[in-house]
Amino acid sequence: MSVYDSYEHLLIDKVEDGILTITMHNPGRLNAAHAGMHRELARIWKDIDDDEDVNVVILKGSEGAFSAGGDLDLVKDMSENFDVLTRVWKEARDLVYNVINCSKLVVSAMEGPAVGAGLAAGLLADVSIAAKDARIIDGHTRLGVVAGDHAAIVWPLLCGMAKAKYHLLLCEQVTGEEAERMGLVSLAVDQADVQKEALRVARKLNSGSKTALRWTKYSLNNWLRMAGPTFDTSLALEFLGFNGPDVREGRASLVEKRRPQFGAPAQTR
Template sequence: MKYEDFQHIKFEWKDDGVLLATLNRPEVMNATNARLHWELTQVWDVIRDDPKTKVVVVTGAGDRAFSAGGDLAWVTDMVGNPEVIRGVKREASDVVYKMLDCEKPIISAINGTAVGAGLAVALLADVSVMAENARFTDGHVKLGVAAGDHAAIVWPLMCGIPKAKYYLMTAEFINGKEAERMGMVTFAVPQAEVLPKALAIAAQLARGSQDAIRATKMSLNNWMRQAGPIFDNSLTNEMLNFLGPDAKEGVAAVRGKRAADFPSARLPD
């Protein structure tokens, strides 16, 4: 692919080899549809192979969201559909592993709500700058599926097992200030400062020894690579759950803006 082939990611080149990549579906809070999800598997190779780009900053269009989760129509198509699930599983794995394989520094400017695949990109970035009033959640369990698209590989390293278990099993939101305190993001700043700070960090990294910075990044990424089998298992469980009745009820509850009545939570007669 080339940069001009992307439909939902907008690119802007800054000075000294800094690339700004913007998730660009502002009319739906940059929610991930099938096309954007696929583009998130392709963009890292394009950046890796671009000799003019040394550092990439990823943000969301508008001031409401980084990426507000999966488009409900797309998620609905997954429920009970093995063919769609097979493709999504492969792509979800590619998003994680291709980010880990990209030697160039990735900085996330989390300007608003982050959920789903967008959250994976936000938290797998090498440096993350989040608005203090922004919020994120791994909302998988609210859909009746396991937390599988990135959380198992990185959350325990960031905030420890007790916090990871609590937030992944409850799907509670975490705001920017709390995320910084827990170690989930690098910095939390006022919203107006998010992108300028992210770009300033990118410029600093772009002026440094690229060989040294990239080698340091790739060495540290081996901590996450060790958790690869854990991530693979979580992703498989998530996709299996999409074939079950809880996922059907979870999606219906989100669509209806009501509490879910999961079949697996009902007591036997």
């Protein structure tokens, strides 16, 4: 029995020797990360790290979408149940650190919407490949919480503070083509070529020196480890926001497909 047999919401397939695919799968919901998928996205990286038969992982979504972000039912549970809130906080923390610390190489293949927890893993991948018409958006401030899952550490490093603030504060969408130009993703290709290009990159990585590639990754990811306190602060403030009124209005506005009407700002001292 494989350790991957326990995964229900991530489809795990061995493409060829050394290469594994992880497919986020939530049919009819654009692969939104509900409670089960969020939990699995947090722990899969440790299992991959321990798997001696895997050198490279391709992360993708099913049915032509990457991931539409956090499931709104989960958001509601987090805003109403402290036990759920603390469990998801730990998962969100582990997701980011487990991707960073996974010694195996990760390639993301992003099509359609790329939001939330899926986007966190997608942008933290060692090589990120997006369709030119992919729709990348952090989404947190539109919901009424801090951009905390990953954005505070990786967006400024990839595309600079000015662009990071613009897109995170205003919750402005970025196409895959724009993301490549900004340095937010490694490559942007035609939608029809995303999976083929991801496999080409994975095969090239798979044929390389394991120690050279893994230790290069480890060294480069020290930039992200050094930003750990920034990430921890942003994540703590994000989850503090789930206890406030803005997230309830943000969620309601998304369900009702209207602009949010946030109230007066809270004291920030």
